[in-house]
Amino acid sequence: MLEREQEPGSPWRVEPLGMRGLFGASVQALHRRGLLEPLHEVPDTDQPLRPRGVGHFAGMMLDPADVDVDALPFRLPSPVPEMVMTSLAAVEAVLAERVVKLGVEIRRGVTARAVAQDDETVVVGDGEREYAARWVVGCDGGRSAVRKLAGFDFVGTEPQFTGYQMLATFADPEQLAVGFTLTATGMYLRMPGERRIGVMDFDGGAFDRSQPPTREHLQAVLRRVSGTDVTVTDVQHASSFTDRAMQTTTYRSGRVLLAGDAAHIMSPLGGQGLNTGIGDAVNLGWKLATTVHGTAPAGLLDTYTRERHPVGAAALDWTRAQVAVMRPDPHSQASQRMLRDLLGTRDGTTYVFQKVSGAAIRHDLGSDHPLVGRTAPDFRFEDGTRLSDLMQNGRGAALDFTAVLGDSAARWENQLRYATGPATDDLGLGAVLVRPDGVVAWTGADRREFEQAALRWFGTPQG
Ligand SMILES: Cc1cc2nc3c(=O)[nH]c(=O)nc-3n(C[C@H](O)[C@H](O)[C@H](O)COP(=O)(O)OP(=O)(O)OC[C@H]3O[C@@H](n4cnc5c(N)ncnc54)[C@H](O)[C@@H]3O)c2cc1C
Missing domain, CATH: 3.30.70.2450 (Alpha-Beta Plaits)
Known part of the structure; x- marks a missing residue:
């Protein structure tokens, strides 16, 4: 990892200026790798998920008590809350500790100034040295040098404020x-x-x-x-x-990929930037890892742009919509008054809550089932094992509540954790296949369907 800053902990990253809200999928993603505890105390007992501190739309506050929790799909109690307040520095420290434990070297004080790629390699230069790699991921923020040097198109709307x-x-x-x-x-x-x-x-x-x-x-x-x-x-x-809102037209150009603000910039309205970036990283990490190891099914890496570009585009639109009702002109002010009325209703608050909390995010994986493409809720088996326990090693999971998969899942035992038994609440589902990023890839009760889904996302079983 190459990082421009010599030292972490700039005033822009520590509290109060670096304070940030992490929502649903980001909180679960960190919890599923054992990375949440340094940021937030995690009790051992399940708590019903309750909207709290749910934010605002264009400065109009939402009242958590007005969210119709029964209208929110696929929610299960979990030890972790819906939202965690933390700081950029704290998130960076947790992730830095993890990558160092995984054997990654962080080279501080290195600024990417040149990027060149051919069919086999990408070379990043800082003016003094060159670093060669098979793949490069530009996570270098809104003014990304990697994005510019690798020639990504960056398009969108110019600022109003x-x-x-x-x-x-x-x-x-x-x-x-x-x-x-x-x-x-x-x-x-x-x-x-x-x-x-x-x-x-x-x-x-x-x-x-x-x-x-x-x-x-x-x-x-x-x-x-x-x-x-x-x-x-x-x-x-x-x-x-x-509130300049821009996004690259793709998140991959050959052997160069982008994640976070490098791929999309938007105003801070609604606290979407960091959450969207964490979602990118979690989506990309396992796909790139299996590609590097040569075990990825064909085309897996291209699903990264396909899944995450629409999520980024929606986040940009969410901030644009807020700007449109905040502008001082009479038309915008009229829209603002109308929206204030809508936010005074239970349905209006519930709708906005789903957007702000990320609960509305569903990647299009080509299935009609409304759970497929969403972050899996924290299923819990009657013996107390939770999905989050099964995912600590960074692999996917096959949850077989009604013993329909038999020995099918065992074929992928090096790529998937398999668990069977009744759940405290299986939401009426027979079995669920969860990808390493926590996204539900398939649900049903047919083992052949399961095998097709496992082949699609995990490739041939690795012995
Ligand atoms: C006031 C404010 C409030 C916000 N509140 C929220 C919130 O509540 N929730 C939320 O989700 N989002 C929020 N955001 C947005 C969020 O902070 C950003 O989206 C997020 O920090 C982007 O993370 P990143 O890792 O992609 O980029 P950055 O945080 O910009 O990190 C980029 C890293 O790359 C390094 N770097 C840059 N260039 C180079 C180079 N050439 N070579 C090597 N290293 C380089 C930098 O030193 C830095 O460490 C807020 C933003 C602002 C301004």
Whole structure:
């Protein structure tokens, strides 16, 4: 792994500025590799999944009590919650520790500046040295050098606003309301008990972002947007962002792949960026690993773009939809009023919750069954074994609640964990095939169908 920063822990990655919300599938993905505990205490007992801290749409808060939990499909109690607040630094530390344990070397202070590939190899250069590999994954953020150097097309929409986040001291902070405040020219966010302020200014993205914003500029924007004469006395850290929403047209070009912000950038509205990036990484990891080991079924790596590009596109649209109702023009304001009414209904809140929490994400795997393509819920057998226990070694799992698979699954024993027995709640399913990324690949009660699905996703059984 090549990483530009010499040291982890920049102020932008630790709390409060680096605070991030992880939702459903990201929380489960970390839990299924034993990586959640350093970020969040995991009890041994199952808890019913309850929407909590479910976020907002365009600054309009959702009330968790208004989510119709019965309308949400395929939910099972789990020891882990629906949402975990953490920081970028904490997530990075957990992942860094894991890759080092797996024998990966992290070379810090190395900036990718050149990428060249042929049919066999990709070479990344930093100006001094060249690093050759069979595959390269660019996870180098929104300004990705790998994306540019490997010639990916990056397309989308230009910004409507400039946003700022700052850690600052105010002479009269009480002038600013706590929480999200939508105003006639934008929105500001003041976190309770903190000096962290976010502000969005509908300037058409006009601010020159090559320089950090000054105290005077931040104060002028904050005064204009909030309609107050609040005084910013000192700025400890400040940065700007926009709602530019761009995505590469593919996530793979030959031997170069992209994941995270390198493949898609969007405004922070709705907290989708990190969650989408973790989803990319989890989807790609096992596909690339089996490709490298030569055991992947034909075409597996190309399912990465096919599955994740639509998820990225939907996340971009989700942030665009919020911008469209926040703009100060009368049409947008009218739409905002209508949406506020809809969010006052149970169905409206439930719909938005499914989008914000990622519960609506379903990869198209070509099956009509509504569970196939979704992250598997944490099934639990009556002997107490959970799906998350079976997945700790990074393989897939075949869960056979009604003993319909017989010795079929045993043929894939080097690629899949097989478990059979009654579940505390099998959701009416006979058997379920779960991929290493936690996504349900198949469900049914026919062993021949199971074998076809196992061949499709895991290839020929490895003896
Ligand atoms: C204010 C704010 C709030 C947000 N809140 C949320 C939230 O609550 N939930 C959520 O899901 N998302 C949120 N996001 C978005 C989220 O932070 C990003 O989507 C996420 O951090 C992207 O992760 P990444 O690993 O793809 O890229 P980055 O975090 O940008 O990491 C890229 C890494 O690559 C390294 N690098 C860059 N260039 C090179 C190079 N040339 N060579 C070598 N190394 C390089 C960098 O040093 C860095 O370590 C928020 C964003 C902002 C700005």
